[in-house]
Amino acid sequence: xxxxxxxxxxxxxxxxxxxxxxxxxxxxxxxxxxxxxxxxxxxxxxxxxxxxxxxxxxxxxxxxxxxxxxxxxxxxxxxxxxxxxxxxxxxxxxxxxxxxxxxxxxxxxxxxxxxxxxxxxxxxxxxxxxxxxxxxxxxxxxxxxxxxxxxxxxxxxxxxxxxxxxxxxxxxxxxxxxxxxxxxxxxxxxxxxxxxxxxxxxxxxxxxxxxxxxxxxxxxxxxxxxxxxxxxxxxxxxxxxxxxxxxxxxxxxxxxxxxxxxxxxxxxxxxxxxxxxxxxxxxxxxxxxxxxxxxxxxxxxxxxxxxxxxxxxxxxxxxxxxxxxxxxxxxxxxxxxxxx
Amino acid sequence: xxxxxxxxxxxxxxxxxxxxxxxxxxxxxxxxxxxxxxxxxxxxxxxxxxxxxxxxxxxxxxxxxxxxxxxxxxxxxxxxxxxxxxxxxxxxxxxxxxxxxxxxxxxxxxxxxxxxxxxxxxxxxxxxxxxxxxxxxxxxxxxxxxxxxxxxxxxxxxxxxxxxxxxxxxxxxxxxxxxxxxxxxxxxxxxxxxxxxxxxxxxxxxxxxxxxxxxxxxxxxxxxxxxxxxxxxxxxxxxxxxxxxxxxxxxxxxxxxxxxxxxxxxxxxxxxxxxxxxxxxxxxxxxxxxxxxxxxxxxxxxxxxxxxxxxxxxxxxxxxxxxxxxxxxxxxxxxxxxxxxxxxxxxxxxxxxxxxxxxxxxxxxxxxxxxxxxxxx
Numbered sequence: 001x002x003x004x005x006x007x008x009x010x011x012x013x014x015x016x017x018x019x020x021x022x023x024x025x026x027x028x029x030x031x032x033x034x035x036x037x038x039x040x041x042x043x044x045x046x047x048x049x050x051x052x053x054x055x056x057x058x059x060x061x062x063x064x065x066x067x068x069x070x071x072x073x074x075x076x077x078x079x080x081x082x083x084x085x086x087x088x089x090x091x092x093x094x095x096x097x098x099x100x101x102x103x104x105x106x107x108x109x110x111x112x113x114x115x116x117x118x119x120x121x122x123x124x125x126x127x128x129x130x131x132x133x134x135x136x137x138x139x140x141x142x143x144x145x146x147x148x149x150x151x152x153x154x155x156x157x158x159x160x161x162x163x164x165x166x167x168x169x170x171x172x173x174x175x176x177x178x179x180x181x182x183x184x185x186x187x188x189x190x191x192x193x194x195x196x197x198x199x200x201x202x203x204x205x206x207x208x209x210x211x212x213x214x215x216x217x218x219x220x221x222x223x224x225x226x227x228x229x230x231x232x233x234x235x236x237x238x239x240x241x242x243x244x245x246x247x248x249x250x251x252x253x254x255x256x257x258x259x260x261x262x263x264x265x266x267x268x269x270x271x272x273x274x275x276x277x278x279x280x281x282x283x284x285x286x287x288x289x290x291x292x293x294x295x296x297x298x299x300x301x302x303x304x305x306x307x308x309x310x311x312x313x314x315x316x317x318x319x320x321x322x323x324x325x326x327x328x329x330x331x332x333x334x335x336x337x338x339x340x
Numbered sequence: 341x342x343x344x345x346x347x348x349x350x351x352x353x354x355x356x357x358x359x360x361x362x363x364x365x366x367x368x369x370x371x372x373x374x375x376x377x378x379x380x381x382x383x384x385x386x387x388x389x390x391x392x393x394x395x396x397x398x399x400x401x402x403x404x405x406x407x408x409x410x411x412x413x414x415x416x417x418x419x420x421x422x423x424x425x426x427x428x429x430x431x432x433x434x435x436x437x438x439x440x441x442x443x444x445x446x447x448x449x450x451x452x453x454x455x456x457x458x459x460x461x462x463x464x465x466x467x468x469x470x471x472x473x474x475x476x477x478x479x480x481x482x483x484x485x486x487x488x489x490x491x492x493x494x495x496x497x498x499x500x501x502x503x504x505x506x507x508x509x510x511x512x513x514x515x516x517x518x519x520x521x522x523x524x525x526x527x528x529x530x531x532x533x534x535x536x537x538x539x540x541x542x543x544x545x546x547x548x549x550x551x552x553x554x555x556x557x558x559x560x561x562x563x564x565x566x567x568x569x570x571x572x573x574x575x576x577x578x579x580x581x582x583x584x585x586x587x588x589x590x591x592x593x594x595x596x597x598x599x600x601x602x603x604x605x606x607x608x609x610x611x612x613x614x615x616x617x618x619x620x621x622x623x624x625x626x627x628x629x630x631x632x633x634x635x636x637x638x639x640x641x642x643x644x645x646x647x648x649x650x651x652x653x654x655x656x657x658x659x660x661x662x663x664x665x666x667x668x669x670x671x672x673x674x675x676x677x678x679x680x681x682x683x684x685x686x687x688x689x690x691x692x693x694x695x696x697x698x699x700x701x702x703x704x705x706x707x708x709x710x711x712x713x714x715x716x717x
Binding site: 064069070072074075077078079080081082083084085086087088102105106109110113114115116117118119120121122123154155157177178179208254255256258259 | 472473474476477478479480484485489492494495496497498499500501502503504506507513525526528529530532533536687690691692693694697698699
């Protein structure tokens with residue numbers, strides 16, 4: 001099912017829209033198209049979710065299709081597993097990254113494994129939406145970057161949009177997928193805007209493909225989600241130093257697009273991985289290893305990582321020291337052994 | 341500064357909420373003070389003789405199945421077998437009260453319930469033989485995969501029953517868990533969701549006295565596990581889990597209640613795990629033989645056989661027929677389990693995702709090359 005193709009013959013005016021609006025519209029369109037799509041979570045009904053991403057869904061589709069559940073994440077995801085076993089297509093909202101942890105057993109032991117352990121008899125067409133990452137001044141337990149836990153769990157797809165267009169397109173594809181998708185929403189980009197037409201949303205690359213957001217020749221910044229705007233800004237600033245940086249948006253951490261990543265690094269010969277997640281045991285280590293394995297003879301310098309500090313997520317007044325910023329990215333670029 | 345003290349906010353006076361009062365009268369939800377029994381009581385006069393003979397045959401078959409599976413473990417044919425010996429009345433009754441369209445959510449100790457439900461015994465043992473995880477199509481037989489992580493299958497039962505009800509289908513889910521499992525968070529969350537959603541689910545707790553080695557006294561301070569139901573606003577029933585007639589009656593009532601839209605029920609079956617936790621366990625380290633021996637007189641087969649014989653509902657021929665049928669099942673199981681399963685290592689990659697990722701394709705090619713090299717040696 002191609003969910004992201006613009007409706008033919010429909011002239012749609014592109015207007016500024018936020019990522020939050022695009023995500024809401026993706027669920028709304030999916031629910032209108034497919035009666036088996038059910039949205040469930042804490043406060044997703046009358047309130048529309050704490051970030052208002054499910055705004056209006058309960059009103060339009062009724063409480064049986066957009067359900068305020070009891071406050072228990074393992075129960076929510078566990079019930080969603082049973083609903084999927086009966087042929088529904090649940091879209092679960094976890095209120096915040098760190099609040100999703102109680103559901104981890106259901107995710108790791110059942111959601112991720114059900115297809116495999118039943119030889120394909122029971123698919124898990126679940127989407128688990130999780131607002132993640134920091135930068136919004138949240139108090140503790142509201143700003144974790146938990147992607148590495150999910151990446152290390154075979155059976156899950158791990159997807160994260162960084163643009164308004166991708167927010168719609170990737171979420172539609174995630175909901176339509178017969179595989180479980182952990183859909184990580186960069187919460188500090190919820191209010192970022194782009195020209196976008198809700199009635200004829202632009203087609204986007206499918207899950208599993210990385211996209212070059214800014215072509216360049218000097219080095220590749222490999223990033224995703226909340227760090228994409230940081231990298232784009234760094235790339236603009238780098239032109240003053242004479243560096244022409246390529247910025248790659250992974251979009252999907254699982255499946256991982258080795259092909260696009262390696263092709264970019266072979267062109268540029270240098271790479272920096274940028275993410276908010278902690279560096280030790282974080283996605284950057286896996287990505288750097290994969291790049292090195294594939295591009296060793298093209299590399300002019302070791303693959304570097306710019307990541308969050310290896311500390312519990314800081315209190316809001318200190319979080320700016322944790323988050324990779326433009327300067328930290330440029331410092332890493334400067335260390336890519338240019339003297340040769 | 342409070343909001344009342346803020347300039348211009350003098351009009352802000354939220355009205356007090358209505359006085360709190362209990363939403364449900366807890367008394368009708370409370371379980372009986374003693375486990376409900378039929379066999380050996382006046383209520384036994386009411387039982388359906390044909391049903392009892394069927395249940396008797398199932399108990400005898402179930403006991404033989406447990407013995408055969410345990411023997412297969414000793415012979416190295418099963419990796420492990422958590423036996424339900426002594427608990428056959430619970431297993432058999434759970435399967436017997438299900439209609440064709442209903443779903444069973446078993447734990448790892450409930451292979452017998454799955455077999456009693458009609459699942460092929462060899463398919464039921466796939467997990468424990470170790471040639472795959474789930475050996476059957478759950479939707480075909482309406483039996484969820486045997487669940488190893490404790491109590492995690494309970495919210496699945498709730499979600500499935502809820503989905504069926506939303507669709508307007510006449511489906512009830514029966515979910516099985518042990519006494520240890522009631523300490524898990526998923527037990528609590530499942531019961532709460534089921535009650536709030538009025539989902540057509542029956543929760544059957546087999547209180548067999550032990551969670552591996554830990555006795556119930558270290559597991560809970562509740563008056564009984566059935567009492568936990570009251571906290572969720574559903575009825576709790578306390579039953580003698582070795583009395584198959586009582587089990588069948590109580591579970592049937594709970595299933596009918598769920599089917600009528602009356603919501604979930606929690607049933608605690610008091611029984612005893614006659615064997616160790618599994619063949620890998622040593623029960624002598626934590627319980628005395630005298631305790632086990634005391635339960636032999638309260639064995640589910642002994643109880644039913646005694647009652648049916650006294651009432652003239654079962655004669656020697658009936659007993660012999662049941663035993664012969666059980667032996668035939670065991671012989672068939674033995675024969676089929678004494679062959680080596682055919683394994684294809686490429687299956688490892690087949691159903692991780694709908695489509696193999698590029699990385700899995702690489703790993704598959706690597707394993708294939710390894711196997712080819714191995715074959716040439």
